Amino acid sequence: AQKVTQAQTEISVVEKEDVTLDCVYETRDTTYYLFWYKQPPSGELVFLIRRNSFDEQNEISGRYSWNFQKSTSSFNFTITASQVVDSAVYFCALSEANTGNQFYFGTGTSLTVIP
């Protein structure tokens, strides 16, 4: 079974619109870690944020914000006032304390911001 589900395969928005990328995870561990990565058209994978399972406080970094909700097993990523430079594939990932060596990645959401 997929441990991390990113149901949105592709999203297109017009510049300056807000957009939310969904991430739903599945784990039986009580301690786990969630991550978001960005892969721009140039191909490299860039780490964006990490969240621990015991810290449900949402986080904002500039135009980026992350909403972690254990009740719905979701770790969603919102980009406010999107820009063309936000066009990329975004991956959500899960690491469990009991299998800390491995990361489980979602299949990614391709975001296109249209000027």
Add this chain to the structure above:
Amino acid sequence: DAGITQSPRHKVTETGTPVTLRCHQTENHRYMYWYRQDPGHGLRLIHYSYGVKDTDKGEVSDGYSVSRSKTEDFLLTLESATSSQTSVYFCAIRNADSLNQPQHFGDGTRLSIL
């Protein structure tokens, strides 16, 4: 940026030939990983290493082998390449000090098997 170098960056080869990809790190991190990225599948783990000469299989390990004789180098070998192994391969490293550490990725190797 994390000091990770993948080589080669691009390679085209023929079915049946052996191929070795190299991942070199300058961070002295304990954990190293090899992934492949294919459309519709995201990143899939091939093999990983948790120390020198300590490796384990990932989700898609068939047809691949790895070796880690030094902390800084993690090699991925396709003993007899097949067209289904055409993909983009990423190496990643992770600091073992804490479980909440992210993986950091190399720039990838684009491999085409004709």
